[in-house]
Amino acid sequence: MTPLTINIHNAISALSSALDLVGVDEIMHGKRVASIALAIAQQLHWSDADCLSILHAGMLHDCGVSKIIEHRQLTETLEWEGAEDHCIRGALYLSECQPLAYLATAIRYHHTRWEDLQNLNMDECTRLHTNLLFLADRIDVLQAPMLCSNAILINYPEIIARIQTLSGLLFAPVLVDAFAQIANQEAFWLAMEPDYLDEDLRLIGKNAPATLLNMVDLKDLARLFSRVVDAKSPFTVEHSQRVATIARHLAAEFGRSAELLDQIEIAGLLHDIGKLRVSEDIIDKPSSLTSEERAMMHRHSYDTYRILRRVFGDSQIPFWAGLHHETLIGDGYPFKTQQNALDLECRIIAVADIFQALAQERPYRAGMHLENIISDMQARVTDGHLDAQVVAKLIADAERYFHLAISETE
Numbered sequence: 001m002t003p004l005t006i007n008i009h010n011a012i013s014a015l016s017s018a019l020d021l022v023g024v025d026e027i028m029h030g031k032r033v034a035s036i037a038l039a040i041a042q043q044l045h046w047s048d049a050d051c052l053s054i055l056h057a058g059m060l061h062d063c064g065v066s067k068i069i070e071h072r073q074l075t076e077t078l079e080w081e082g083a084e085d086h087c088i089r090g091a092l093y094l095s096e097c098q099p100l101a102y103l104a105t106a107i108r109y110h111h112t113r114w115e116d117l118q119n120l121n122m123d124e125c126t127r128l129h130t131n132l133l134f135l136a137d138r139i140d141v142l143q144a145p146m147l148c149s150n151a152i153l154i155n156y157p158e159i160i161a162r163i164q165t166l167s168g169l170l171f172a173p174v175l176v177d178a179f180a181q182i183a184n185q186e187a188f189w190l191a192m193e194p195d196y197l198d199e200d201l202r203l204i205g206k207n208a209p210a211t212l213l214n215m216v217d218l219k220d221l222a223r224l225f226s227r228v229v230d231a232k233s234p235f236t237v238e239h240s241q242r243v244a245t246i247a248r249h250l251a252a253e254f255g256r257s258a259e260l261l262d263q264i265e266i267a268g269l270l271h272d273i274g275k276l277r278v279s280e281d282i283i284d285k286p287s288s289l290t291s292e293e294r295a296m297m298h299r300h301s302y303d304t305y306r307i308l309r310r311v312f313g314d315s316q317i318p319f320w321a322g323l324h325h326e327t328l329i330g331d332g333y334p335f336k337t338q339q340n341a342l343d344l345e346c347r348i349i350a351v352a353d354i355f356q357a358l359a360q361e362r363p364y365r366a367g368m369h370l371e372n373i374i375s376d377m378q379a380r381v382t383d384g385h386l387d388a389q390v391v392a393k394l395i396a397d398a399e400r401y402f403h404l405a406i407s408e409t410e
């Protein structure tokens with residue numbers, strides 16, 4: 001098996017697409033912020049490394065936002081008093097993710113006014129980086145209602161004027177001046193259209209130095225995104241992390257190599273990343289879902305598959321993660337994959353996912369006792385949904401797996 005090495009720029013841009021799904025109708029916010037920030041940084045002749053760093057920070061700046069309701073507040077008003085929460089959360093996630101920890105401070109203060117940044121102990125370069133994110137973010141909020149319509153070409157002078165009134169207060173004058181220079185060009189605004197934006201970002205990726213992530217870094221990155229997904233609902237706290245751990249242990253019992261175990265763990269961490277698009281009203285609903293809500297919920301594993309294919313290319317990780325709702329008899333989703341095409345790894349993640357979910361409280365039921373979980377899992381084997389051997393391994397050491405599913409982590 002070839003070792004897994006991933007280009008950090010490609011990983012960040014694919015994962016930022018996942019974050020952008022939280023916007024639901026208002027998608028690509030992160031990518032536009034990244035591109036606006038980059039254009040201003042280039043206008044100011046920042047170094048290539050600083051330009052790439054602001055681009056990545058832009059793509060990830062809202063990684064503290066998991067909930068659609070919070071995303072809405074942040075993209076509807078210029079200043080919102082609840083804005084700091086997601087900055088603190090995002091900075092915490094990033095500081096604990098080694099390959100991206102250098103972005104934590106810029107994310108931490110990306111809703112702090114320029115005048116207030118003066119009172120904080122940080123170097124001027126960091127101050128400008130974090131404030132550039134704030135500026136780009138607010139420019140996007142002002143332009144978003146006019147996106148993909150010619151209205152932007154008529155109204156952009158008003159946006160420039162509005163931002164200029166905030167120079168020295170919310171934003172650094174040097175950044176506002178650079179923005180005013182480039183925003184005077186129609187091309188600046190038209191480049192925000194989805195097709196053009198995607199093309200530009202792909203091109204930047206092609207030309208960016210290939211920083212490859214090793215397995216430790218990759219797991220860190222996967223853990224970061226699992227935290228964003230699990231933070232969508234109080235009912236799914238640590239769900240992905242625990243599914244990953246259970247799946248890893250099960251796979252080890254089947255004698256899988258250390259390298260494969262790492263990949264299974266990553267697939268477990270990211271199996272629900274497509275859920276970022278699902279409204280928390282649906283995830284937290286205490287009663288049964290309407291057919292429309294169920295359809296929304298059921299698309300998450302396909303979204304997972306597509307997002308992970310962009311990060312991991314043709315490795316097995318997108319399959320293992322994206323097929324976690326398939327069944328042996330082929331009545332799962334989204335591919336209706338049959339038994340013979342379901343790798344052991346897919347079956348393991350499916351078992352780990354159901355086992356952890358049954359042990360954990362859900363909006364419509366309490367967490368289940370171990371004996372009831374075991375009989376539920378056995379019934380799913382009889383129905384042809386879960387793999388008998390995998391479930392048998394789990395039951396053989398049920399207490400330990402139950403501990404991995406819900407106990408306090410030491």
Ligand SMILES: [Fe+2]
Pocket residue numbers: 061062074086110111137
């Ligand atoms: Fe934000």
Ligand SMILES: [Fe+2]
Pocket residue numbers: 271272300301324325
């Ligand atoms: Fe799922």
Ligand SMILES: [Fe+2]
Pocket residue numbers: 239243271272353
């Ligand atoms: Fe899950």
